[in-house]
Amino acid sequence: MADPTSPLVTLTRPYRAVLSSRIRSQRSYRANFTIDLVSSLLVGIVELAEVGVLFLNVDRLGGLEFTQILIVFGLADLAFSVADLAFGHCDNLPTYLRAGTLDVFYLRPQPLLLQLITSNISLRRLARAMVGLASLVTGLVLADVDWSFAAVALLLVSALSGIATFAAMFVWAAGAQFFLIDGAEATNAFVYGGRYAASQPASVWNRPLKVVFGFFFPMAFTAYLPTVTLLGLPGTDLMPSWLGWCAPLAAIFTWAMALLSWRIGVRHYRGGGG
Amino acid sequence: MSTDTAIIETRELGRDFKVRDGVRRRTLTAVDDLSVCVGAGEAVGYIGANGAGKSTTIKMLCGILVPTRGSVTTCGLRPVADRRELARQVGVVFGQRTQLWWDLPVRESFTILAAIHGLGRTAETARTEELVDRLELAEFLGTPVRQLSLGQRMRAEVAAALLHSPRLVILDEPTIGLDVLSKQRLREFLVAERTVHGTTLLLTTHDMGDVERLCDRILLVDRGRLVWDGTLAGLSRTVGAQRVLVVDLAASTPDLVDVPSTQHLGSEGGGLRQRLAFDPDTTTAAKVLAAVSERVEVLDLAVEEPDVEDVVRRVYAARR
Amino acid sequence: MPTSIQTTGRTSWRPYWRILVAGFRRQSTYRLAALGGLIANTTFGLLKVAILFATVRAAGGDLNGYDIGTISAYIWISQGLLGSVNLNGRSDIATRIKDGGIVVDFLRPLSVQAASVATEVGQSIFALIPRGLPTVSIGVLVVGMNVPSAASGYLLGALSLLLGIVVSATTVYLVAAAGFWLVETRGLQILYMVVSGFFAGLFVPIDLFPNALRIVAECTPFPSMLMYPVDVLSGRVVGMDALGLVGLQVLWLVLTALAGHLMTRAGRRKLEVQGG
Incomplete structure (x- = not known):
């Protein structure tokens, strides 16, 4: 064939083929897609209302005002929704395992995890990401942000790291599903519980919660800590103000844990299950 | 058979599963001491009762499961370590699970699979056309998979598994649930595919018609162990299964009860058609025919092979 | 035991009791799932404790009538009920109506609605054992919470809890029964899922809502599923007020059950006319 194709184009062709078919299929059921978008919105x-209702009764929570919590909620929900859009279907692994569809992935010449990740995409989550974005922008406008190059860089780095961290949570959970199958809800405690935790000011947590959702599953790094750093607020116990710059480290750590979990899970599946 | 041309080679292959039996854990051996060599271009029927270890073996051949003991090479590759390379050379049809995208038209599934296997535009078009033509898929190429009948879906599955022209095709219960006509079509296609491309076939099945029409060698497993490797005829012989000579005679004849080395099974049409069973080890069809011809003119004849299920049942019974 | 001969038109309670017990048994086979649910309930509970305790403290110890003890009771009882109260809108009967299996159910000499509700309630009551009680126990032991002081409070609380479970089953049945007319009830089910938790007071008690929003919530059956049982069980609402809440639950039970009955009858007629 004569067409000049770069290695990247060739390499991504299988994934692009699957994903574009998924997108076309979702858009072709127009009525369903609209319902999905609306419900996601x-x-x-x-x-957001759940957070807002609390502030009808108090002025500050965990040292943050409402406009400031809008930034935390916005960052957390934006990052989670984008990760959910691209990785959320990893939750379906137990179904794949029960139906044996995972075996089909073994018959294709791509890495299993990449196949699972690119096997679907949920465009409807865009609506929810918009809520997060709107909350973030509102918060940034209303709160007293000292704008600088560093502030913009911090926001961008934190948003991208947050997406990566939540994505890794989905992969971590998928690895654990190989063992749990029926007990998949246990991982929900940390994936969806993680999202809930991420939208809270970590300053209200006790020490055990700080260890679990502050560091082991580094949810505080996706939104709360960058917000504290951005606004120049004082840190809390175990969490100094500068820690917000470390969001990329948290993302790398979570991905390392996720890949390890996936490896162990696949090894178990090949060796133990049947 | 030299190792160079071996498509499947297993040595003392074994696989155990740990199963929970209430509180206690016990080990269940699904496959044990399996040593088999399948050469390029062979068509092998892998048969045995449910739970005899067939699916486990297939999963080990494709790199889905790691063997507990022994070794396995498929297309000269180590299935687990070289899984991705192996995927380019093997096509698998699981009768029970689909490789197609249920909400897409059949044609689109083929396009995606072509991308997955990195087929070039020309190769993709040529191969798709060939498969569409030979499997008669044209009429439902634009139909979403979930709307296909079982027979149509199975043909589409086979095409999907063969799109990248694999050297080895493994079919797990390919004809299960199909009507007679669909079975017939599928078998004819597989015979042609093998003749044209020299593809190696390994199929597990409960349908003995598949074995008789498609396979020149069978592997029979019982409780994880290989109990026969050879031709179907050879297997029938070992269990003393008899062949049957059916003769159409020119005139009504009394039952031929005293032909040497045979047993009279029955007559139809007032003795115009008679069935004689004989043991292939003690006599031959030619000798029996000659003996009959001495008495009455034979217009037509047929030799019935023993029923495969009957043979398998005899093997199992003898081992219990 | 003497066997009663059933006459047509009068149905005995026994088949529904059997169905309820079967639903109860079926759940007991999913032990790992129950453990997973318990872990999830507890984790969310601890996070709710963190944020809501902080809110009570920020409000100076009295958050619209909630103190630390009552907010803790609210958190742990609602988390415990989560496995028993259907807040996702999904049900087996919805699938049967969609795929036409309902035709077979109509052939049985049982009320389709009552049988479906009995199954759901059986499963829900079972879920109290591996999910409900342990979650509440963890709350009592680890965090501490308010409990009713009098035995009558427990009795009324148990009744309120049972009513909450049944109201959620009769309401979810309405979502399923819409399938007699709608081709796809998924949209309705998702809407139910999004709205029910919020109006049932799952994340924030509805007494903390702004007035208008609270009135909207009170015009739906959702507070009857979770908020009212929690208020009665925790002893936050007592005496005549508690009886009033239980009365509201009964009202919603009657309304949703009646609506379900009418929809089932109309749906059956539609199937008979159109032949499924």
């Missing part, structure tokens, strides 16, 4: 709004 509602989920975001309801979650």
